[in-house]
Amino acid sequence: MIPPLHWNDEAFRVDLLDQTRLPVEEHWLEIETPEAMAEAIRMLRVRGAPAIGIAAAYGVVLALRGEDAASPQQTALETIEMLAQTRPTAVNLFWALNRMREAVAAHPEVSRGALRNRLLEEARAIEAEDREAGRRLGAHGLTLFEDGMTVLTHCHAGGVATSGFGTALAPLLLAGDRGVRLRAYVDETRPLLQGSRITAWELGRAGVPATLITDSMAGHVMQQGRVDAVIVGADRIAANGDTANKIGTYTLAVLAHAHSLPFYVSAPVSTIDFDTPDGAAIVIEERASREVTHGFGRQTAPDGVAVYNPAFDVTPARLITAIITEHGVVRPPFEATLRVLRDERVAAAQ
Numbered sequence: 001m002i003p004p005l006h007w008n009d010e011a012f013r014v015d016l017l018d019q020t021r022l023p024v025e026e027h028w029l030e031i032e033t034p035e036a037m038a039e040a041i042r043m044l045r046v047r048g049a050p051a052i053g054i055a056a057a058y059g060v061v062l063a064l065r066g067e068d069a070a071s072p073q074q075t076a077l078e079t080i081e082m083l084a085q086t087r088p089t090a091v092n093l094f095w096a097l098n099r100m101r102e103a104v105a106a107h108p109e110v111s112r113g114a115l116r117n118r119l120l121e122e123a124r125a126i127e128a129e130d131r132e133a134g135r136r137l138g139a140h141g142l143t144l145f146e147d148g149m150t151v152l153t154h155c156h157a158g159g160v161a162t163s164g165f166g167t168a169l170a171p172l173l174l175a176g177d178r179g180v181r182l183r184a185y186v187d188e189t190r191p192l193l194q195g196s197r198i199t200a201w202e203l204g205r206a207g208v209p210a211t212l213i214t215d216s217m218a219g220h221v222m223q224q225g226r227v228d229a230v231i232v233g234a235d236r237i238a239a240n241g242d243t244a245n246k247i248g249t250y251t252l253a254v255l256a257h258a259h260s261l262p263f264y265v266s267a268p269v270s271t272i273d274f275d276t277p278d279g280a281a282i283v284i285e286e287r288a289s290r291e292v293t294h295g296f297g298r299q300t301a302p303d304g305v306a307v308y309n310p311a312f313d314v315t316p317a318r319l320i321t322a323i324i325t326e327h328g329v330v331r332p333p334f335e336a337t338l339r340v341l342r343d344e345r346v347a348a349a350q
């Protein structure tokens, strides 16, 4: 288990693994203010949908770190608005901030110290629930794979993208303990190389045999019969099952379809956005052109070239074989099955 951050109670701060330095350096940042947390999210020092949500929740707590004459409720709400501006696509960010907003609303009169404790409790609950979700996702995901299979994955959806267990990587990380041997092909994931820099690093640490390929090799690898399935995480799943994930995911889904391979999405229920009807309504983050033209400090494109750099794409539900959640494996038609999943959870909570 590799968590992306630790709440440091003594110092009242977040110790956060700077993911931009992986895999060469495991450097931990000391995050003491919501502004520093916002910078860390924006600059991808913490990344991956569930991890962003958890980090933002702790960021709200940090707003109440010192003493201040301002109303603590007002301070917390303003911080929530500020953190909501950091990245647009991963819905876990807004889901976690919403929980923090509800926690503030439930305590309109309490003192700064009391609100601080309540918000810390909520952030810890969000993190703990995600950890439990990861454990369950892994177990449900494993039911789809047999001993000896090889899966292809894209971007990063392991421990540091979540609270420690991962989403798409959860079955792979759990497999060894259950006596199931799985292997992985890992897409490098242009332009920021989350696959080679984070996924390959995490699988290596966990002892899961992994082979790195560049994104453009995926079709060839499938054609050669080297993979049995594709599994990816998600940044936002719309109510009809359309799924936003790292740019290049849609291409993989089309390729998987062309080669009759199952295409699985693995994500906690906090990634399903029932307020977004379909993929067309998902805001896709566009990032700086330098990520493409100056990969890791070296210029690799002519000066002034036009660049389009969307960070995510949307895979239509029709290309998804199943969505693995902590409550089980959901199959098409997702418009209906995701709703049943939600209604069952609501009923169970009552």
Ligand code: MRU
Binding pocket: 044, 046, 047, 048, 049, 050, 090, 154, 155, 156, 157, 158, 161, 162, 166, 167, 168, 194, 232, 233, 234, 235, 245, 246, 247, 311
């Ligand atoms: O831009 P990033 O690195 O935050 O994008 C991450 C992804 O797209 C992941 O695949 C997704 O968040 C799944 S996280 C378990």
